[in-house]
Amino acid sequence: MTTMQVAKYKGIPKGLEGDRAVAEAMRQMNPDVVAAYPITPQTEIVMRFSDFVANGEVDTEFIAVESEHAAMSSCIGAAAAGGRVQTATSGAGMALMWEVLWVATGSRLPIVMHAVNRSLSSPLNIHCDHSDTMGMRDAGWVHIFDENVQEAYDNAIQMVRIAEHPDVMLPALHALDGFIIGHSVERLETLPDQAVKEFIGTYKPKYSLLDVEHPATFGPMDLPDYFSEHKRQQAEAIQNALDIIVQVGKDFGELSGRPYGLMEGYCLDDADYVLVALGSTAGTSKVAVDMMRDSGVKAGLLKIRCFRPFPHKMVSEVLGKRKVIGVLDRSISFGAQTGPLCLEVIASFFTHGCYPKVVNYVYGLGGRDIVPTQICEMYKELVEIDKKGITGPVQRFFGVRD
């Protein structure tokens, strides 16, 4: 969400947890099929949504499956049959979907997933980090992060338009931080049912298994003579999503007064020291930026909303000339130099010919709290790096006891 603008529809103020806000968006979208399995901290989405189904408030066929592998497989079948299809999952559940996540993208089925971020075992932990969705980052899904409950609601609705766009035709997920957004009650404004219905329109698939007049085979065997060409199409489609995400975010702004882009800057124009963050931490960081600005430090924040496709050109343009950059990763890419977000940021700089000093903060694993004063410590480190002129270790495990 960037700046407020005049809305076509007056919002309806509510107090909802992130999970319930997503379920509310799903009710308004009225998908043809939802196939899901309960898992903490996503359970409330399907729990609440199945109430809507039981009460006849939606027309959705709800498939209570025996596992997440079956959930995603059912979604694939229903999407190939021409339905508008959604699911929700977290952590280990997403991991169990792994094989079929790739089938969804390779078959070019615009399934929408509401992903509530949870760490991956072991050791067992139900709380938030980004290991689950980062683990599937190369599966080809459009991948957007929500900052708060309002964005969880807004992005849930936008995902449908992005996924189903003829130039994209890929599954899309939006990720909300487990518990931090999923289970926290915040004020948000929802749209009238009719507005959501108009915004997402009717899905008219070009091909479907149920169109017996035009029979089609989905997901056939593809040998070395064509597999590369189909993957090349997929690579093009996810790049196409960059423009579509911006267009859909603009349209959503006209509807709701809350336009969206690929990223959002906070106090960025004159900032020398910039942190880059995903999800709820971006919101926390805004408070830290204000605190740093009060003490005279030119601090700024870049929130990445769209992680896949990664807006590398824009990141390099916005950040390339800053003094020191700190990138916050809520997951580890074991054995890599940095976490997954920082790898993307550094690669963006390199390919576009800019070389600011960059450090990577791994933080908040397994749901460990991150608060504004801690983020201020990071800003102070960035200032220190600038003063000394020495970057030091690139990856830093923030707040981990020695």
Add this chain to the structure above:
Amino acid sequence: MALKGWHEILIGGMITDVGNSIDYKTGDWRSYRPIWDDKKCNNCKVCWVYCPDGSIVVKDGVMIGVDLDYCKGCGICAQECPQKAIKMMEETKLREAVK
């Protein structure tokens, strides 16, 4: 068949020209070839029933041979033939015999 570029094909490997498997000749997968002895054959057509690839050629109700463009050499026909009229021979040995 000329191979097409990525702009020219449907997304997701989708197939809309129904029945196009005829364009894909699977005979070159074969490592064993069915050799049919028409003297032993009593034309019961059990092989025709069992062949998973429709490679037993029948004309006017009579078995006339095997379509080697599609036969993968699975050997089911030879296994099922009540007259033992089909036997499987290694392609490499057949080729050597030709030389």
